[in-house]
Amino acid sequence: MEDYNSKPAFGFQNSRNANPHEIPFPSHSWSLEMLLRRLKAIDVKRDDKFASVLEAVGEFGTFQWRLVALTFIPSMLSSYFMLSDHFMLTDQKPYCNTSWILAVGPNLSTDEQLNLTLPRAPNGSFLTCLMYIPVPWDLDSIINSGLNYTETCKYGWIYPYAKTRSLINEFDLVCGNEPNKESMQTMFLVGILTGSLLFGLLSDKMGRYPAILVSLLGLLIFGFGAAFVKSFDQYLFFRLVMTQAAVGYAISSVSLVTEWLVGHHRAQAIILELCFMSVGVLFLSGSAYKIFHWRLLFLLGGVPMLPLISNIWVLRESPRWLMVKGKVEEAKKVLSYAAEVNKKTIPLNLLNELQLQGKKVTKSSVLDFCTNQRIFKVVLPMACVWYSVSYIYLTLSLKMKDFGVDNYVRYVIPGILEVPARLCCIVLLEYFGRKCSLFLSLTLATIICLFLLFLPQELKSIIILMLVLGEFCLAATVSVFFIYTAELLPTVLRSTGLGMVSLAWAAGANTALAVSSKIKTQLPILFCCLSCVVALCFASLVPETGTDPLRDSIEYSSSIQRDSIESKRRSQDIASMIIAEESLSDIGSDEVEKDTILNATLLKSEDGGLLDTALEKPSNREVSSPDP
Template sequence: MLLRRLRAIEAKQDDKFATIMDAVGEFGTFQRRLVALTFIPNILSAFFLFADIFVFTPQKPYCNTSWILAVGPNLSESERLNLTLPRAPNGSFLTCLMYLPVDWDLDSIIHFGLNRTDSCQDGWIYPEFDLVCGKEPNPEIVRNMYLAGLLTGSFLFGFITDKLGRHPSILLSLLGLIIFGFGTAFVNSFHQYLFFRFGVSQAAVGYAISSASLITEWLVGMHRAHAIILGHCFFAMGVIFLTGLAYSLPHWRLLFLVGGAPVFPLISYIWLLGDGEETGEFPNYKNEALIEGVDGEDSMPGRILPESPRWLMMKGKLKEAKQVLCYAAGVNKKTIPLSLLDKLQLPGKKVTTASILDFYSNRHLRKVTLVLCSMWFAIGCNYYMLSLRMKELGVNAHFAQVIPGMMEVPARLCCVFLLEQLKRKRSLILTFLQGALTCFLSLLLPAELKSPLVLIIVLGEFSLAATVTVFYIYTSELLPTVLRATGLGLLTLVWAAGGISSLIVVNQNIAILPVFLCCISAFVALFFCFKLPETQDQPIPDSLEHLSPESRTMSEDMSSEDMLCDDVTEEVARNTIFNATMTNMDQDSLSNLSLQSGEEEIDKQED
């Protein structure tokens, strides 16, 4: 444990940003506010993404026979239906046939009855978009439009997030949730509905990519993992929130109006994330005097959640990066020593450039990306296969959503324990192996064993929910800052491709194909997953130069070896850690002395 702690300290010292974040405050008021502001959009993203399940539930429309109200205006609804609609042999009303109107009075109609039937002449009662009587929507069209939005949104927002920055992308995705999410309640046709669903899926995946990138680059160590886990827990709570509303509200438009109302507080994010004048002063806010070219507080950024300093650094905006770091330190009531800010320099004093082509041209990045793609594809295949299997069993839509949603919260919280005990790679292998096995069993068991199948599917979704959370953390730490969002977008695209492959295979109605797809994809993903380096307690890469295969392999070998060196005793390890700690304390003391002397000189000049 001492040796592992020593290696973690050494890795942290190599990461200049991690050292600065120690001075800023690893998880102070600023970071807690950053994480808290991601909760509401996560809930709404889940709500809008899965609302289709409850929109196109089986309806009971009837032909519009309001013509009889002209001769019997006082008829109740049940009397009107009994007189004007034919019945099926089982006694239920036929939804697509009606008795033709006649020029009789009400007593004649009641006495003789109506006999001539035809299809609905004046539309239907309670249908939506007239999607009845041969015009029912194909569920695959809605699902494919949702997946198409994920495909285009992952690629588009990945590029925007790396090109323009994290917080502009977050604002754009939140604007999409407001327009396309809440606006779905006001569509007038089925084609408009499809367009709005396409837009909201783009916005949801865009927010997931940009917020994950921002959190990854502002937080360090286990705080980063805990923040992403909490965000995924609130996403699962959004599914539960949706299911409860859909069960209690009678109409889907009302569902979008009530459930989408929380999008309006997101308008305040324009000011919370946008530029503006900062009012008031931060206590202990002395950092601006340390930055060259900063004359005072008026030049500091006025947004509550500034841009990622790592992204600013890689874009050559060194002054802005120092400003936002000092801003965060001011919120946390900390002071960054001058020596630490001086260490924050551009590599080679050049702006780091990268493009999507680097995923092919950079050898190490190409290998890592291929492994990640195989894993994301396998996760998408198995997750969608379990969902489709649940639908084949004819399980109630509310039950099929609320039970997995409730299970996903503890599943994601279990990731905290797994990551602390097994680290990233082993946790990923364990959770995905369990999810793949349950998916394999669900495809082999016959549909007659409904109760055991439902239990197995729920356990599989439990495991795969944990897998997605662990892998999201793992992926964010493996990809460099200059291409982190683009890489997350590409991998989300691969995940959607896995879901589309599952739909295509299931529609072939060949029983062996789903089993074959899940087994092959899972085997390939697990085989290549062992090739990935461990990222826990390691500095995250910022540029392509930080992805040196030699350094990553060496660090993994050091972290994976146990206490094999007999000449390194426990006492030596303790002394090493103590000396390293004392050295850091001496450096901080010198920095603080220099800072104090600099302030005294400034005061003398002012006098």
């Protein structure tokens, strides 16, 4: 019998005679799992033509860097406008306007004026919603006799000790005119609901670029214009449209970034965009602390939108969306432009491979979420997870408010901690994948909710700390979830699907508001624990995306299924060969292992097409020819 090392298996030359500059082969230190992952990535690039084209364009060149950078500032301003209510409605101490007494005592100080014209409460403080009835007396008579009869404020209110100008003292929202906090929250949630539906449909029907442009215009017009409203009702209307635009931008921009970037670059870009949303909260908190007038806050937030609108031409439409809409030539032009910006050249034969599948445009509608079984199995669990996370997140925030935490502290500390929480997700997604990362963050949130459930209420500091840690874990959950959902949905319904799960977010937030306002015991925290368990159960029903290519259509063709089965079979066969070769000898087996991997790969590539190209960098180097 021939010595095994004297002649390579499968009739090929030994790899030692090959080009010495070839890419190195796996050694014993490489695990089988890493090799299988690499082989799976090869099949992904083979099956997903867009991945190959985008690799030729440049996975993260100047074009992609510019695309991602342009998403940062709008993301920051969207959170700035969405949370502005919490700093525009700061409490003010009102008193009835009794300036009538200045006609008889023009030199009276503010304290003297209040002392003569306002009744006092039993504790000695001035009543805020009552005043003494004016009398036609001189000042001495008023001082000596005093005033006895009261009435409600009919000349308006004054705020002599207010340090800031808020909506409260701007529109006199006091003494029975207070805005209904629940109604305002409901208006905010209505904005999320309508914005999710409107911009989700707009982005899928008209394109990502028009949806982003409309949302930016909405933030500019209604965010900047809110500084000039004349009534509180006008403010509520502007607030509604601002929320719609902010949600629409988040959905459209995530869809655009998901479809332009590949691999780990996609996750990193979306996470950085979410980090800038946290930066927007910090920017809002700092601005509200320093700026004394609420109108100036809106002016400050609206000014940066002007240069963004002027630079919107830098963005380009998603080529994936163009393809599913049958605009093949436009998709090729967009890809060629991106390659030109990156100083790359797309091979003509690779570009020509981009054609419509089946020679027809992919059609879809909202009804596909109910009629298409696979999409329904993805969207329903994701919506349930989103609902649960929303309920937990808002409940913890409201719980912190119940403990008397200042508005600035409530948003500054979580805003600071959310940035590292989101950045940690980059590492989690890289090493554990989408599903395991979601499980990990939800499990940590469950543990924290259990701590909150059993901690004594007297330990206020520890409870606040646990609430902050809970928001930290949920920030990581939201980051993973956004990426996970965008990758699971097909291109033709990606934005609409993100809008549908955003509806679940609004429903969960509305439930948290209703429960927390009616129940002041630990029952809402118990519901948080149950919601975490429900979220974990539904998350287990969703498939892992991993290195799978993005899906463009709502249908699975039989060829795609066959390719997937064939891909798995090839990987399993190669793994079996490697294991068999490793079992032959443990001494001096380095060269044997290299030959086995090379020969097995080249043999399978004869059936698999492009499998051999991923084990070496694209070049003109050839593998040695087989022995005759």
